Amino acid sequence: MWKKIVKAARPVAWNLKKQQQQQRCCFSSGIQGPCIVQKSGIDIIHDPWFNKDTAFPLTERDRLGLRGLLPPHIQSFEEQYDRFMESYRSLEKNTCHESERVVSLAKWRILNRLHDRNETLYYRVLIDNIKEFAPIIYTPTVGLVCQNYCGLFRRPRGMYFSAADRGEMMSMIYNWPAKQVDMIVLTDGSRILGLGDLGVQGIGIPIGKLDMYIAAAGMNPQRILPVMLDVGTNNQELLDDPLYLGLRQPRLDGEEYLAVVDEFMEAVYARWPKAIVQFEDFQMKWAFETLRRYRERFCMFNDDIQGTAGVALAGLLGATRAQGRPLSDFAKQKIVIAGAGSAGIGVLNVAKKAFLKMVESYGMANTNQIWLLDKDGLVTTDRKNIAPAAAPFARGCGPEEIEGLREGSSLVEVVEKVRPHVLLGLSGVGGIFNEEVLKAMQKSDSTRPAIFAMSNPTTKAECTATDAFKYVGENAVFASGSPFDNVDLGNGKVGHVNQANNMYLFPGIGLGALLSGARHITDGMLQAASERLASYMTDEEVQGGILYPSISSIRHITTEVGAAVLRAAVAEELAEGHGDVGPKELMHMSEEETVKYVAHNMWFPVYGPLVHKK
Ligand SMILES: NC(=O)C1=CN([C@@H]2O[C@H](COP(=O)(O)OP(=O)(O)OC[C@H]3O[C@@H](n4cnc5c(N)ncnc54)[C@H](O)[C@@H]3O)[C@@H](O)[C@H]2O)C=CC1
Numbered sequence: 055m056w057k058k059i060v061k062a063a064r065p066v067a068w069n070l071k072k073q074q075q076q077q078r079c080c081f082s083s084g085i086q087g088p089c090i091v092q093k094s095g096i097d098i099i100h101d102p103w104f105n106k107d108t109a110f111p112l113t114e115r116d117r118l119g120l121r122g123l124l125p126p127h128i129q130s131f132e133e134q135y136d137r138f139m140e141s142y143r144s145l146e147k148n149t150c151h152e153s154e155r156v157v158s159l160a161k162w163r164i165l166n167r168l169h170d171r172n173e174t175l176y177y178r179v180l181i182d183n184i185k186e187f188a189p190i191i192y193t194p195t196v197g198l199v200c201q202n203y204c205g206l207f208r209r210p211r212g213m214y215f216s217a218a219d220r221g222e223m224m225s226m227i228y229n230w231p232a233k234q235v236d237m238i239v240l241t242d243g244s245r246i247l248g249l250g251d252l253g254v255q256g257i258g259i260p261i262g263k264l265d266m267y268i269a270a271a272g273m274n275p276q277r278i279l280p281v282m283l284d285v286g287t288n289n290q291e292l293l294d295d296p297l298y299l300g301l302r303q304p305r306l307d308g309e310e311y312l313a314v315v316d317e318f319m320e321a322v323y324a325r326w327p328k329a330i331v332q333f334e335d336f337q338m339k340w341a342f343e344t345l346r347r348y349r350e351r352f353c354m355f356n357d358d359i360q361g362t363a364g365v366a367l368a369g370l371l372g373a374t375r376a377q378g379r380p381l382s383d384f385a386k387q388k389i390v391i392a393g394a395g396s397a398g399i400g401v402l403n404v405a406k407k408a409f410l411k412m413v414e415s416y417g418m419a420n421t422n423q424i425w426l427l428d429k430d431g432l433v434t435t436d437r438k439n440i441a442p443a444a445a446p447f448a449r450g451c452g453p454e455e456i457e458g459l460r461e462g463s464s465l466v467e468v469v470e471k472v473r474p475h476v477l478l479g480l481s482g483v484g485g486i487f488n489e490e491v492l493k494a495m496q497k498s499d500s501t502r503p504a505i506f507a508m509s510n511p512t513t514k515a516e517c518t519a520t521d522a523f524k525y526v527g528e529n530a531v532f533a534s535g536s537p538f539d540n541v542d543l544g545n546g547k548v549g550h551v552n553q554a555n556n557m558y559l560f561p562g563i564g565l566g567a568l569l570s571g572a573r574h575i576t577d578g579m580l581q582a583a584s585e586r587l588a589s590y591m592t593d594e595e596v597q598g599g600i601l602y603p604s605i606s607s608i609r610h611i612t613t614e615v616g617a618a619v620l621r622a623a624v625a626e627e628l629a630e631g632h633g634d635v636g637p638k639e640l641m642h643m644s645e646e647e648t649v650k651y652v653a654h655n656m657w658f659p660v661y662g663p664l665v666h667k668k
C-alpha cells in the first residue's frame with residue numbers, strides 16, 4: 055500500500071479550463087435536463103438558486119412571467135461574469151490604501167452579495183478563481199467574518215437549531231425548502247478555527263466549508279445545508295453584546311448537550327436518510343464524543359479529527375520523500391507536535407497507525423518517535439489529569455527518554471534535545487514557533503527540516519513562511535493551514551509554501567461517501583483518501599518542497615480522492631449505490647471508470663433551461 059504511493063503519479067495533467075469547456079458543451083448540448091421551478095415572476099428573480107438576472111432569454115421571460123421585470127437588454131453569462139470581475143477589480147483598486155481587514159471584509163461582502171443574488175454566477179466565479187477567492191470565503195477571511203457576523207448579518211443562510219428548539223426539531227427540519235439534502239456541515243460554534251467560542255457567529259464556517267464542497271467536489275448547491283447548533287456560548291463578550299444574535303445563555307453541557315445533538319441527528323436522518331453530516335469546529339471533548347457516538351449509526355465524520363489527520367499524514371509522508379528517503383523511513387521520522395486538541399490527537403492517531411504498519415511491513419524496530427506538547431509543555435506520564443485521548447502519546451519518564459526532558463519541558467527545549475525531522479503545530483496559538491524554536495530546527499537531524507504551521511486563521515499560524523525559511527534555512531519544507539505567498543530566497547530561489555489544510559480531503563470524503571451510498575464512513579475509506587492525496591505529487595515535485603497540489607487543481611484532486619473513497623467503500627462491501635447506479639455497477643467499475651463516474655456526477659454552474667411546474 056505505502057509502496058504504491060511512490061510509484062503512483064498523476065494520471066494526466068489536469069486542465070481545468072479544458073474540463074470546464076467540455077462541461078459547458080455537455081450542458082449546452084442538453085445532456086443536463088431542465089430545472090423544474092415551482093415559482094414564477096418576481097419570486098424567481100428573488101431566488102438565488104434560479105435567478106439569472108439579466109441573462110433570462112426572451113422565451114423564458116415569457117414562459118415564467120418575467121417580461122417587464124428586467125431591463126430589456128439580454129446579457130450573456132460571459133458578460134455578467136466579466137461585469138462582476140470588473141467590479142471586483144475596481145473594489146480592489148479603490149481599497150488599496152485601506153487596512154487588510156477592511157479590504158478582506160469588503161471582498162467578502164461583494165462575493166456574499168452575489169451569493170445571495172445569483173448562485174450560478176457566484177459558483178462559476180468561485181470555481182474559475184478558486185485560488186484568489188478561497189482565502190476570502192474560507193480561511194483566513196471567514197474567521198474575521200465569524201468574529202463580525204452579527205454586524206455583517208443581512209439575511210440568513212442555512213438553518214439554526216437551538217437549545218430552545220428541543221422537542222421541535224423533527225418538524226423544524228421540514229422548514230428547509232429543498233426536497234433532498236446530500237451534505238450537511240454542522241457546528242456548535244465552540245472552537246471556530248483558532249478563535250475560540252464564537253457561539254452562533256460560527257455559522258460562517260459551515261457556509262465556507264460547503265462553498266468548498268461546491269467548488270471542489272461539485273456538490274449541488276440546492277442539496278447542501280449549513281447548520282448552526284446553538285447551545286449557548288461561554289464567550290462573555292458575546293453574551294454582553296447587544297447585537298449578539300445567538301442564545302444568551304451559557305453552553306449546555308453533559309447529557310443536556312448530547313440530548314440536543316441527538317435530537318438534531320435523528321431529525322436529519324428521519325427526513326434525509328442518505329445525507330452525510332460533517333462535524334466541524336467542535337471543542338475537543340465533544341468532537342471525540344460525538345464521533346464515537348454517531349460514526350457507526352450515521353454517515354458522518356469529524357473533519358477536524360479525521361480530515362486534518364489524512365491531510366497531515368500525506369504531508370508527513372511527503373516530508374520523508376522530500377529528503378530523498380524511502381517511504382519506509384517514515385517510521386524513523388522524529389515528530390514534535392504542539393497541540394494536543396482534536397486536530398493534533400487526530401493526526402497522531404493516524405500517524406501512529408501508519409508507523410506501526412510500516413514497522414510491521416518492513417520488520418523495523420518499533421521506537422516511539424513522537425513528542426507531544428500542549429499549553430503546559432511536554433506531555434509525559436507524570437501529567438496530572440491527562441485527557442484520555444492524549445494519554446497514549448505521553449512520553450515516559452524513565453532512563454530510555456532523552457536526558458533533560460521532563461514533564462512540561464518547553465517547546466524550545468524539546469526541539470533542541472530531540473532535533474526532530476518535523477515540527478508540527480495545531481495549537482491555535484500564533485507565533486509559538488518563534489525565532490529561538492526555528493533556529494533550533496536548523497539542527498534537525500533531517501536534511502529537509504519540515505515545519506507545519508497548521509493553525510488557522512493566519513494570525514494563529516505558529517510561524518510565518520518568511521520566518522520559517524529565514525531561521526530554519528533554504529532547505530526547509532514549509533506548510534501552513536492558511537495561505538502564505540511563496541518566499542523569495544534571493545538568487546532566483548523560491549521557498550515553496552504548501553497549504554496543509556483539510557480542504558484537500560473533506561470534499562472528496564463527502565463526495566465519495568455520497569456516491570458510494572455507504573451507511574457510514576470507515577477508517578478504510580479515510581485512509582484511501584489520505585493515500586490518494588499522498589500519491590498525487592510526483593517525486594520531482596516533492597523533492598522541490600511541493601507536498602500538496604495547488605488549490606487551482608482542487609476539482610481534480612477531489613475527483614481522485616472521491617473515487618478512492620468510493621472504491622474503498624466498494625472493497626469493504628459497504629457501497630449501496632447512489633441514484634440509478636447500484637452496488638453491482640459500482641463493483642464492476644475499473645479504477646479509471648470510477649474516476650470518470652465521480653467526475654461525471656459533479657455539478658457545474660451553467661444556466662440550464664427553467665421549466666415552471668406547480
Ligand atoms: N490546517 C488544518 O487543516 C486544520 C487546522 N486546525 C487548527 O488547529 C488549531 C487547533 O485546533 P483543535 O485541535 O481543534 O483545538 P483544541 O482547542 O482542541 O486544541 C488546541 C491544543 O493546543 C494546545 N496549546 C495551546 N497553547 C499551546 C502552546 N503554547 N504550545 C503547545 N500547545 C498549545 C492546547 O493545550 C490544546 O491541546 C486551530 O487553530 C485550528 O484552526 C484544525 C483543523 C484543521
Ligand SMILES: CC(=O)C(=O)O
Binds near residue numbers: 535
Ligand atoms: C481548517 C479547519 O478545519 C480548521 O482550522 O478548523
Ligand SMILES: [Mg+2]
Binds near residue numbers: 357
Ligand atoms: Mg475545522
